[in-house]
Amino acid sequence: xxxxxxxxxxxxxxxxxxxxxxxxxxxxxxxxxxxxxxxxxxxxxxxxxxxxxxxxxxxxxxxxxxxxxxxxxxxxxxxxxxxxxxxxxxxxxxxxxxxxxxxxxxxxxx
Amino acid sequence: xxxxxxxxxxxxxxxxxxxxxxxxxxxxxxxxxxxxxxxxxxxxxxxxxxxxxxxxxxxxxxxxxxxxxxxxxxxxxxxxxxxxxxxxxxxxxxxxxxxxxxxxxxxxxx
Numbered sequence: 732x733x734x735x736x737x738x739x740x741x742x743x744x745x746x747x748x749x750x751x752x753x754x755x756x757x758x759x760x761x762x763x764x765x766x767x768x769x770x771x772x773x774x775x776x777x778x779x780x781x782x783x784x785x786x787x788x789x790x791x792x793x794x795x796x797x798x799x800x801x802x803x804x805x806x807x808x809x810x811x812x813x814x815x816x817x818x819x820x821x822x823x824x825x826x827x828x829x830x831x832x833x834x835x836x837x838x839x840x841x
Numbered sequence: 842x843x844x845x846x847x848x849x850x851x852x853x854x855x856x857x858x859x860x861x862x863x864x865x866x867x868x869x870x871x872x873x874x875x876x877x878x879x880x881x882x883x884x885x886x887x888x889x890x891x892x893x894x895x896x897x898x899x900x901x902x903x904x905x906x907x908x909x910x911x912x913x914x915x916x917x918x919x920x921x922x923x924x925x926x927x928x929x930x931x932x933x934x935x936x937x938x939x940x941x942x943x944x945x946x947x948x949x950x951x
Binding site: 735764766772773774775776779787789819821823828829830831832833834835837 | 873875877879882883884885886887890926928932938939940941943
C-alpha cells in the first residue's frame with residue numbers, strides 16, 4: 732500500500748478554473764504538508780497541518796485553500812487558476828523529523 | 842532561505858564512493874542535519890539525519906565535523922540509480938519547516 736498517495740497525478744486545465752488535489756496518508760502521522768515545485772525545480776513549502784489544524788501558511792495567494800477533514804487527509808483547493816500555478820505539487824507527512832512524500836501531482840494551466 | 846550551501850553538481854563513477862559536501866556554518870546547537878534526495882521527478886526521499894555524531898544506515902553515512910559547521914554524505918558504492926538531486930537541510934526536530942535549497946545534482950556515470 733502506498734504510504735502517501737495523491738490524486739490526480741496529472742491535471743491539465745484552463746486558466747480561471749477551480750481544481751482540487753487530494754492527499755491521503757495511511758501512516759498515522761499527525762503532521763502533513765503541501766509543497767510546490769516549479770519549473771526551476773525549487774521545492775517550496777506552502778502549508779503545514781498538525782492534527783487537522785493549520786500550523787504554517789507561507790506566502791501563498793488566497794486562491795489556495797487547504798482542507799483537512801481528518802488527520803489522514805490534506806486536500807488542496809485552488810481557485811481561479813493562473814498560468815503561474817503550473818507546477819508539481821507534493822504532499823508529505825512527517826514522523827519524528829522524517830518526511831514521507833507522495834509521488835506528486837503535475838498541474839498544467841493553459 | 843535555506844541555511845545550507847551545496848555544490849550545484851557532482852559526478853561520480855559507478856561503484857565508487859560519492860562524497861557530497863554541505864556547509865551549514867550558522868547551525869544552532871539544537872538543529873539536526875538532514876539529507877534527502879529526489880530522483881527525477883519523484884517525491885523527495887529521506888536518506889539520513891544526525892545531530893553531532895556520525896551516522897550510518899543501509900543507504901548512506903553522514904559525517905559531521907566536530908564544530909558542526911559542515912557535513913558530508915557518503916554513498917559508499919554509487920550505482921546508476923543513485924543519480925538524483927541531493928538536499929542537505931538543517932532543522933530542529935519539531936516545529937520548523939524543512940527548507941529545501943537547490944541541492945546537489947549527482948550524476949553517477951557508467
